Amino acid sequence: MKKEGQYVRFSEAPVWDWQRAYYEQMGLEAWENRQVPQYITSNPFIATAYAEMIFGFLQDLAIKGEQHEMVTIVELGAGVGRLAHQVLNKLCALNEIAGTELPPFRYVMTDLAMENVMGWKEHPSMQAYIEQGILDFARFDAMHDTELNLVMSQKTLRQGDLKQPLLLIANYFFDSIPQDLIYIGEGKVFECDLLVELPQHVAEQKPADILENMTLQYNYRPAPEYMEETYPYSELISLYRAELEDSHILLPSTGLGCLERLSKLSRSGYVLITADKGDHRLEYWKYAEPPEFAFHGSFSLSANYHAIKVVLEQQGASTYFTAHHYKDLNVGMILMLDEPIRYVNTRLAYHRFVERFGPDDFFSLKEWADLKVEQMDLRQLLAFWRLGNYDAEFLLVASAQFHNLLPDASDEEMLDLQAGIRMMWSSYYAMEHQAQAAFLSGQLLLEMFMYEEAKMFLEKSLTADPNTQQAAVLYDLAVCCYELELEQEARIYALRVLEIDPDHEEAKALLDGLE
Numbered sequence: 442m443k444k445e446g447q448y449v450r451f452s453e454a455p456v457w458d459w460q461r462a463y464y465e466q467m468g469l470e471a472w473e474n475r476q477v478p479q480y481i482t483s484n485p486f487i488a489t490a491y492a493e494m495i496f497g498f499l500q501d502l503a504i505k506g507e508q509h510e511m512v513t514i515v516e517l518g519a520g521v522g523r524l525a526h527q528v529l530n531k532l533c534a535l536n537e538i539a540g541t542e543l544p545p546f547r548y549v550m551t552d553l554a555m556e557n558v559m560g561w562k563e564h565p566s567m568q569a570y571i572e573q574g575i576l577d578f579a580r581f582d583a584m585h586d587t588e589l590n591l592v593m594s595q596k597t598l599r600q601g602d603l604k605q606p607l608l609l610i611a612n613y614f615f616d617s618i619p620q621d622l623i624y625i626g627e628g629k630v631f632e633c634d635l636l637v638e639l640p641q642h643v644a645e646q647k648p649a650d651i652l653e654n655m656t657l658q659y660n661y662r663p664a665p666e667y668m669e670e671t672y673p674y675s676e677l678i679s680l681y682r683a684e685l686e687d688s689h690i691l692l693p694s695t696g697l698g699c700l701e702r703l704s705k706l707s708r709s710g711y712v713l714i715t716a717d718k719g720d721h722r723l724e725y726w727k728y729a730e731p732p733e734f735a736f737h738g739s740f741s742l743s744a745n746y747h748a749i750k751v752v753l754e755q756q757g758a759s760t761y762f763t764a765h766h767y768k769d770l771n772v773g774m775i776l777m778l779d780e781p782i783r784y785v786n787t788r789l790a791y792h793r794f795v796e797r798f799g800p801d802d803f804f805s806l807k808e809w810a811d812l813k814v815e816q817m818d819l820r821q822l823l824a825f826w827r828l829g830n831y832d833a834e835f836l837l838v839a840s841a842q843f844h845n846l847l848p849d850a851s852d853e854e855m856l857d858l859q860a861g862i863r864m865m866w867s868s869y870y871a872m873e874h875q876a877q878a879a880f881l882s883g884q885l886l887l888e889m890f891m892y893e894e895a896k897m898f899l900e901k902s903l904t905a906d907p908n909t910q911q912a913a914v915l916y917d918l919a920v921c922c923y924e925l926e927l928e929q930e931a932r933i934y935a936l937r938v939l940e941i942d943p944d945h946e947e948a949k950a951l952l953d954g955l956e
Contacts (some may be wrong), residue, residue: 448634451622454694455637456652460617463648463739465554479521480718482768484611485830485868486803488527490794491714494610494729494774494878496535497786498712499543502605505783512546513603515703516610517583522561523870524612528571530868531830544605547574549589551581562592562855583699585616587843589706603707606778611715612695615744621692624661624734625685629676632664633689633731649738659731673697675823681726682718688729691745693731704777712787713775716800719744720771721762746773753777761791763799770801803829814839818856819846823861831865833878839880845886856891862886862898876906880914887917896921912941916948926956 481487495514502508519525536543548570550561558578561567570576571593579589589598623632637656639651667678674692681690704711708811718741721724726747734740750760750773759781761774772793775785810817810825815824823843826835836843843858850858862882869878883898900920903911919934932955938948 452619459648481526487800494790497790500786501784509597526870606709607707616741625806630667631661670910703948716772717744721746
């Protein structure tokens with residue numbers, strides 16, 4: 442085994458360098474190849490919840506007479522970009538429905554890797570929002586940066602530039618940036634220093650391989666500096682010393698420092714909407730073992746929302762987390778504002794779209810529903826799809842059952858399925874399953890005799906990936922063209938099917954019918 446130096450502070454261990462290197466090397470591919478989880482924090486359901494909270498915030502500002510200055514929404518670690526696209530889609534829809542004068546807004550996507558920033562800029566699903574002037578991008582290093590250099594507007598946001606409160610979104614953010622690790626025992630604080638060991642053959646490999654093969658050893662060093670009044674979070678440490686025993690505590694010092702730096706951009710405070718694995722309750726940290734590393738190309742730990750909550754409340758914030766326990770995703774909202782009680786619509790939106798039934802509840806239900814689709818009838822499938830705001834992921838899972846049930850579907854059910862497909866594509870974010878989603882949409886519309894719309898989606902599938910299920914797509918296109926009396930196109934598609942599969946009997950029969 443090769444040792445990576447000596448014992449060092451947890452937040453300064455080489456694991457964080459490999460983490461950064463992974464994201465910088467992989468770029469958007471880290472999410473598109475499904476190594477790094479993204480669905481749970483970027484599906485249409487959570488995007489709708491976030492859009493409702495943002496919309497409530499814009500309403501509250503308008504009620505206060507502050508509807509003329511720009512509101513800046515900054516997403517930290519925006520990843521593949523799907524959440525930003527979905528939030529903007531839902532927010533613009535709410536704005537249109539309301540028809541009232543609200544403050545203008547811009548959404549700024551940020552990430553550590555500049556390659557990601559450039560990828561979002563060129564992404565086809567982002568162009569409409571860029572053209573409207575409501576979407577911008579910036580590289581942002583959570584460890585150091587104090588300003589945002591906007592790519593599209595070429596403006597720089599510096600300390601005190603924003604008159605309106607800043608709105609921050611941080612999903613899977615606090616669990617993936619450096620944290621300190623301490624141990625509380627017998628009323629004393631110990632620093633948990635880390636020694637990383639690697640097999641010799643792994644030392645020169647890619648960051649993902651290094652992380653998966655490392656072995657960690659801890660050393661407990663007395664750390665009286667945490668108990669001094671000069672320590673920035675001394676009140677938090679006093680609470681932990683009084684209430685905890687034999688407990689390993691992740692301290693989000695980097696995350697809190699990042700929030701402090703970003704807060705200075707605005708003269709009016711900020712709102713934080715955040716989702717992560719990690720608890721806001723003190724009990725969660727009692728007798729806590731050393732942190733578990735979850736590996737997915739990179740790694741993630743738990744976020745200490747309890748520490749974030751306590752520290753920000755001491756600074757005057759109002760914090761909101763669910764009264765019920767979360768399973769996979771803890772969604773919180775923090776108002777670091779003057780008189781947060783006045784932001785009624787913002788607080789009500791959290792209650793309606795997170796507390797009452799939120800993204801974590803929906804994800805638990807979807808895990809169950811994905812396994813039960815074969816037992817659902819068409820109305821149940823449509824109802825659940827509608828609950829998830831017509832998520833493409835559910836169509837991919839449930840398409841076979843939709844097909845099975847279509848022969849007995851009523852006209853109303855078929856019209857609702859057609860409307861669902863349209864809704865899904867109105868907010869679809871082009872990713873790796875675009876061709877498959879378009880093909881399944883086209884097949885369902887074809888079976889419902891909606892040939893013109895089916896043809897449009899089948900062509901979309903062919904354009905997205907010319908090699909995906911090519912013979913099947915081409916044959917369905919031939920059928921659509923035949924039914925639409927586009928005989929020349931039908932003949933071309935049928936001949937292309939036979940080039941790929943000379944024994945395709947249906948294509949031969951279709952050609953015979955054209956003679």
